[in-house]
Amino acid sequence: MSGSASAAKAAREISLDESIQVGGGDTTSPPPTAIHPRHRRTRWQTRLEISILSGPAIIVFLAFVMVPVLVALYYGFFSWKGYGPATNFVGLANYVWTLTNKAFWSALLHNGMILVLSLLLQGPLAILIALLLNQKMRGRAIIRMLIFVPYVIAEAVVGIGFRLMLQDVGAVNGLLAKIGHFLGLTDGKVLISWISNPKLALWTLMFILTWKYIGFAIILMLAGLQNVPEELSEAAAVDGATYWQIQRHIMLPLLAPTIRIWAFLSIIGSMQLFDLVYVIWGQYIATIAGTSTQVWFMATEGQLKGQLGRGSAISIVVFAISLVVAFLYQRFVLRRDTEGALTEREG
Amino acid sequence: MSASAVAARDGRVIHVRHAKNHWGSPVIYFIALCLIAVCLAPVLYIVAGGFNTNSRLTIDPSGLPSPWQVNQYLSLLKMPLFWRMAGNSAFIALITVAAVVVLGVSASFVLSRYHFKGRNAMYMLFAAGLMFPLSVAIQPLYIMMTRIHLAGTPWSVILPQVAFGLPQTVIILTPFLAAIPLEIEEAATVDGCSRLSFFVRMVIPLSAPGVITVAILNFIGSWNSYLLPLYMFSDQSQYTLPLGVQWFSTAHSQDTAQVLAFTSMSMIPALVFFLAFERRIVGGLTGAVKG
Numbered sequence: 001m002s003g004s005a006s007a008a009k010a011a012r013e014i015s016l017d018e019s020i021q022v023g024g025g026d027t028t029s030p031p032p033t034a035i036h037p038r039h040r041r042t043r044w045q046t047r048l049e050i051s052i053l054s055g056p057a058i059i060v061f062l063a064f065v066m067v068p069v070l071v072a073l074y075y076g077f078f079s080w081k082g083y084g085p086a087t088n089f090v091g092l093a094n095y096v097w098t099l100t101n102k103a104f105w106s107a108l109l110h111n112g113m114i115l116v117l118s119l120l121l122q123g124p125l126a127i128l129i130a131l132l133l134n135q136k137m138r139g140r141a142i143i144r145m146l147i148f149v150p151y152v153i154a155e156a157v158v159g160i161g162f163r164l165m166l167q168d169v170g171a172v173n174g175l176l177a178k179i180g181h182f183l184g185l186t187d188g189k190v191l192i193s194w195i196s197n198p199k200l201a202l203w204t205l206m207f208i209l210t211w212k213y214i215g216f217a218i219i220l221m222l223a224g225l226q227n228v229p230e231e232l233s234e235a236a237a238v239d240g241a242t243y244w245q246i247q248r249h250i251m252l253p254l255l256a257p258t259i260r261i262w263a264f265l266s267i268i269g270s271m272q273l274f275d276l277v278y279v280i281w282g283q284y285i286a287t288i289a290g291t292s293t294q295v296w297f298m299a300t301e302g303q304l305k306g307q308l309g310r311g312s313a314i315s316i317v318v319f320a321i322s323l324v325v326a327f328l329y330q331r332f333v334l335r336r337d338t339e340g341a342l343t344e345r346e347g
Numbered sequence: 348m349s350a351s352a353v354a355a356r357d358g359r360v361i362h363v364r365h366a367k368n369h370w371g372s373p374v375i376y377f378i379a380l381c382l383i384a385v386c387l388a389p390v391l392y393i394v395a396g397g398f399n400t401n402s403r404l405t406i407d408p409s410g411l412p413s414p415w416q417v418n419q420y421l422s423l424l425k426m427p428l429f430w431r432m433a434g435n436s437a438f439i440a441l442i443t444v445a446a447v448v449v450l451g452v453s454a455s456f457v458l459s460r461y462h463f464k465g466r467n468a469m470y471m472l473f474a475a476g477l478m479f480p481l482s483v484a485i486q487p488l489y490i491m492m493t494r495i496h497l498a499g500t501p502w503s504v505i506l507p508q509v510a511f512g513l514p515q516t517v518i519i520l521t522p523f524l525a526a527i528p529l530e531i532e533e534a535a536t537v538d539g540c541s542r543l544s545f546f547v548r549m550v551i552p553l554s555a556p557g558v559i560t561v562a563i564l565n566f567i568g569s570w571n572s573y574l575l576p577l578y579m580f581s582d583q584s585q586y587t588l589p590l591g592v593q594w595f596s597t598a599h600s601q602d603t604a605q606v607l608a609f610t611s612m613s614m615i616p617a618l619v620f621f622l623a624f625e626r627r628i629v630g631g632l633t634g635a636v637k638g
Contacts, residue, residue, distance in 0.1 A: 275574065
């Protein structure tokens with residue numbers, strides 16, 4: 001048993017390396033070592049080469065990723081409608097307005113609910129399906145390809161499609177009426193307001209989100225499972241372990257790093273959710289239906305009402321909240337995968 | 348319960364005896380089929396709905412069209428605005444990909460092949476960029492783009508997309524370039540090849556698999572992007588397809604069949620692209636492709 005334990009440790013190390021790369025998640029690992037053979041050339045020439053090659057990328061990156069954060073910090077202090085110079089300095093008023101706004105807190109609460117529900121609904125489902133599909137079987141490549149299809153379609157386009165299907169006189173209610181009629185439960189029409197009923201709307205959103213992102217989760221888990229050496233489950237099977245014992249005590253623990261990375265990506269996605277909500281619930285209904293999110297709040301209260309100063313302040317608040325969530329997750333969960341490297345950078 | 352029993356027997360057979368017959372158990376196939384049905388049904392319904400008539404969609408919204416009619420799709424193909432939006436999407440996506448690849452490969456080359464003081468800092472800069480979501484920058488980006496009179500042009504979407512695409516690109520490509528053997532570079536140097544010409548002649552061809560992965564990820568990201576065009580574009584002639592679908596669904600809210608046709612027409616390019624490059628996309632996303 002000790003032999004398989006050390007093998008398991010080795011496998012964990014392998015799968016850890018693999019999973020760290022997922023989704024560019026290796027923000028905390030040091031850069032790969034540069035290789036530098038001896039060239040006969042002068043110092044200034046090297047410097048010139050470095051600037052020519054990396055300069056444009058750094059400039060574009062700084063100008064359109066870093067500078068905007070500073071711009072948002074600046075305009076967040078003004079009440080500004082977007083034309084003429086911003087002269088109406090209001091101090092922290094935009095921040096106070098945001099943080100004392102009920103609609104903002106309910107949007108944030110929805111973000112939190114979506115975050116937790118996404119983890120609880122998609123995680124176990126994806127792990128279970130991945131464990132079932134992780135065996136030699138015909139057609140696995142096609143199965144993998146087809147379950148990935150929803151992930152590739154634009155959220156906005158998916159949103160329009162579902163909005164039409166979920167109308168009162170839409171495909172979903174129509175199908176339910178047919179099933180009800182078949183089972184003898186109902187004879188008339190089914191009129192469920194999937195989108196506007198506040199008791200249902202969040203679950204409708206969760207269903208669409210699960211539909212769209214479960215394929216990605218399954219593929220990620222499958223990739224994680226494929227890094228587990230076959231010898232481990234073979235050895236366990238020889239020792240008399242059942243199929244489910246192998247899944248529970250070998251596959252699942254070795255999948256843990258992949259699960260943690262997936263959860264991180266899912267959390268970031270939940271915090272940034274916008275497209276689907278805006279396309280389906282629009283500018284006004286989302287608050288009543290209970291599906292508004294913080295980015296939705298930023299867009300509707302800022303840009304769409306022409307309040308660019310306020311929008312800037314909200315974007316800073318949203319950024320700060322997302323950063324805190326991501327940091328806490330890195331600190332307390334991902335830390336196990338990236339010991340040392342993390343504290344060095346963030347601390 | 349019966350499912351687990353069958354699976355249990357099956358799992359052992361496969362792992363211990365290396366069964367020649369690689370058909371999995373029927374239960375697994377049944378589950379897989381259900382899963383595929385759930386994943387594809389909405390997509391297929393939207394495509395089929397485009398062939399339906401509005402009257403039938405009102406009477407029997409969940410039924411298949413009968414007869415199938417191509418009017419809606421044909422009228423879209425004749426609609427200049429649809430082609431305009433598709434063209435905008437394609438132009439923005441192609442320029443974004445080209446710029447991300449050129450800038451990304453160059454920066455990754457420096458990071459993987461040069462030894463200099465700021466190297467770590469530069470890598471950390473891009474790595475930190477992964478933590479910046481587009482939503483934090485979108486409002487100030489709109490302000491900046493209005494100030495330099497680019498809002499409303501494709502560049503107001505392309506430039507931020509390139510900037511936000513760079514971190515992931517650099518992080519994926521740097522290990523790729525570092526993996527090119529030192530011997531090749533030494534041999535090239537001995538043959539009188541400067542480092543820049545080594546870059547052009549050897550590095551770019553050798554890093555092709557990584558570059559293709561990065562290009563595809565950025566293409567799909569750009570094709571599907573919604574927030575940036577929503578902020579930057581105010582006129583239908585500037586719209587990309589995701590914005591166009593939303594605009595069309597509002598403008599033709601009574602014409603459900605036509606909206607479904609428009610919706611499926613805007614999904615098709617991304618789907619075709621995905622089916623053609625499925626392995627690279629899935630591999631790129633899961634970090635499995637390592638050249």
